[in-house]
Amino acid sequence: xxxxxxxxxxxxxxxxxxxxxxxxxxxxxxxxxxxxxxxxxxxxxxxxxxxxxxxxxxxxxxxxxxxxxxxxxxxxxxxxxxxxxxxxxxxxxxxxxxxxxxxxxxxxxxxxxxxxxxxxxxxxxxxxxxxxxxxxxxxxxxxxxxxxxxxxxxxxxxxxxxxxxxxxxxxxxxxxxxxxxxxxxxxxxxxxxxxxxxxxxxxxxxxxxxxxxxxxxxxxxxxxxxxxxxxxxxxxxxxxxxxxxxxxxxxxxxxxxxxxxxxxxxxxxxxxxxxxxxxxxxxxxxxxxxxxxxxxxxxxxxxxxxxxxxxxxxxxxxxxxxxxxxxxxxxxxxxxxxxxxxxxxxxxxxxxxxxxxxxxxxxxxxxxxxxxxxxxxxxxxxxxxxxxxxxxxxxxxxxxxxxxxxxxxxxxxxxxxxxxxxxxxxx
Amino acid sequence: xxxxxxxxxxxxxxxxxxxxxxxxxxxxxxxxxxxxxxxxxxxxxxxxxxxxxxxxxxx
Numbered sequence: 001x002x003x004x005x006x007x008x009x010x011x012x013x014x015x016x017x018x019x020x021x022x023x024x025x026x027x028x029x030x031x032x033x034x035x036x037x038x039x040x041x042x043x044x045x046x047x048x049x050x051x052x053x054x055x056x057x058x059x060x061x062x063x064x065x066x067x068x069x070x071x072x073x074x075x076x077x078x079x080x081x082x083x084x085x086x087x088x089x090x091x092x093x094x095x096x097x098x099x100x101x102x103x104x105x106x107x108x109x110x111x112x113x114x115x116x117x118x119x120x121x122x123x124x125x126x127x128x129x130x131x132x133x134x135x136x137x138x139x140x141x142x143x144x145x146x147x148x149x150x151x152x153x154x155x156x157x158x159x160x161x162x163x164x165x166x167x168x169x170x171x172x173x174x175x176x177x178x179x180x181x182x183x184x185x186x187x188x189x190x191x192x193x194x195x196x197x198x199x200x201x202x203x204x205x206x207x208x209x210x211x212x213x214x215x216x217x218x219x220x221x222x223x224x225x226x227x228x229x230x231x232x233x234x235x236x237x238x239x240x241x242x243x244x245x246x247x248x249x250x251x252x253x254x255x256x257x258x259x260x261x262x263x264x265x266x267x268x269x270x271x272x273x274x275x276x277x278x279x280x281x282x283x284x285x286x287x288x289x290x291x292x293x294x295x296x297x298x299x300x301x302x303x304x305x306x307x308x309x310x311x312x313x314x315x316x317x318x319x320x321x322x323x324x325x326x327x328x329x330x331x332x333x334x335x336x337x338x339x340x341x342x343x344x345x346x347x348x349x350x351x352x353x354x355x356x357x358x359x360x361x362x363x364x365x366x367x368x369x370x371x372x373x374x375x376x377x378x379x380x381x382x383x384x385x386x387x388x389x390x391x392x393x394x395x396x397x398x399x400x401x402x403x404x405x406x407x408x409x410x411x412x413x414x415x416x417x418x419x420x421x422x423x424x425x426x427x
Numbered sequence: 428x429x430x431x432x433x434x435x436x437x438x439x440x441x442x443x444x445x446x447x448x449x450x451x452x453x454x455x456x457x458x459x460x461x462x463x464x465x466x467x468x469x470x471x472x473x474x475x476x477x478x479x480x481x482x483x484x485x486x
Contacts, residue, residue, distance in 0.1 A: 232429065233429050233430075235429045235430040235433075238430050239429065239430055239433050242430070242433055242434060242437060243433075243437070246437040246440070246441060249441055250440075250441060250444055253441065253444055253445050253448065254448065257445075257448040257449060279471065279472045280472075281471035281472045281474070282471055283467070283468050283471045292449070292450075293450050293451065294449075294450065294451030295451030295452070295453050296451075310478075312476035312477075312478035313476075313478075314460070314463070314467075314474060314476055315457065316463050316467065318465075321461065321462045321463045321464070321465070322459060322460070322461055322462075322463070323459070323460040323461075323463040323474075324457035324458070324459060324460075325457055325458040325459075325460055325476055325477040325478060326455070326457040326458070326478070327476070327477075327478030351455055352451075352453035352454075352455060353453065353455070353456070353457050354450075354451065354452050354453040354454075354455070354456045354457075355450045355451055355452060355453075356451070362468065364467060364471050364474055364476075365471075366471070366474075366476050366478075383451060385448055385451075386448075386451075386452075386453060388454070389444065389447055389448055389452065390444075390448075393440055393441075393444045396440050397437060397440060400433050400436065401433075404429065
């Protein structure tokens with residue numbers, strides 16, 4: 001059980017070389033405030049305040065662990081210099097499996113104690129919480145932030161080495177309650193007669209490695225840690241707010257373009273097709289496409305009934321000789337199959353031609369049909385804003401926030417899967 | 428960072444939207460044929476449309 005640590009007041013620590021009272025192995029004492037020191041060789045717990053290092057407890061150790069941060073090494077974490085003076089591995093037993101994590105005790109004579117907790121390659125920098133969090137619903141309020149209950153478990157010290165500010169030995173048990181508000185975590189540690197709060201912040205392994213100048217690379221994180229910040233960041237709400245603003249602007253742009261658009265019919269006429277005619281191609285009268293470069297809408301209608309009409313069109317600029325070739329079909333079919341009525345196609349077709357410059361134009365029409373004769377009407381309109389473009393813009397603006405939201409939700413589902421309150425995909 | 432990226436993305440989308448709506452952009456486009464002779468008006472059958480040969484028609 002870790003009692004609440006007091007802030008250090010001692011001057012810079014001096015290293016004192018001693019020998020284990022039990023086995024004679026060399027031990028270094030770095031912190032005059034330490035109450036106990038655990039021999040790395042035999043695991044005996046010695047009284048660090050007793051000049052003769054009286055044996056407080058003897059432990060039969062089955063396993064050994066090598067701390068990734070060597071005892072005695074110094075590092076600057078978040079700008080503050082600390083020395084690693086103790087290391088322990090703790091474990092908990094959940095649903096038939098043991099889960100292990102490592103805790104490094106850091107000390108600075110002016111800043112006091114810190115813990116670096118490592119679990120599956122995830123690191124958390126923990127310090128004592130000198131204020132007691134305020135209970136609120138399923139969690140606690142701490143400095144205005146709500147910490148939600150994540151997990152409660154029974155922890156046991158499995159391996160320990162170095163100096164501590166309380167008497168610690170392998171086998172020590174405590175109840176741990178974790179509350180998260182990523183990237184922060186509140187932990188309540190309870191043992192008979194004692195409770196202590198600590199508050200931690202998620203730290204990248206790379207940061208720990210750089211702080212303590214450790215060789216190689218930090219172990220790759222596995223899974224998601226309780227306090228791990230979401231990779232999608234905390235921008236979700238802001239991105240949605242921006243999306244709403246962009247949609248409003250898009251609507252204004254659409255309204256603006258709509259207000260300056262001509263939306264004008266520039267030509268309309270009916271033509272008669274007859275298979276008896278030698279020359280079936282026709283040209284229309286000249287018509288003016290006014291205004292700026294904009295779209296042209298060509299509408300073809302024909303009273304075809306279970307027949308089709310296909311017009312090969314050329315919209316020809318009289319001045320430049322540039323033609324815009326396109327083909328359109330009008331076909332309407334209907335009938336009854338197995339007692340069920342059906343229909344397909346329409347007697348009207350419309351096409352929007354993109355970005356046609358202003359000028360004097362005519363249409364050359366070359367009709368084909370399976371009818372001996374048919375009347376068709378051609379209407380040309382100019383400069384009509386297309387709502388589908390607005391639809392595409394809405395879809396493009398919506399896509400990133402939706403993807404972000406989805407990724408954020410998936411991340412939270414994976415985070416809480418390891419907790420006492422797993423989320424379902426539907427939540 | 429994501430917010431900044433989305434801000435840039437959104438502004439690019441809106442500017443493109445403004446431009447495309449202004450020039451009357453549409454999904455369907457015609458084949459542009461340059462230098463069509465003026466004689467087509469007097470002899471419409473002389474013009475060879477891109478679509479004349481391709482259509483077989485109907486259902």
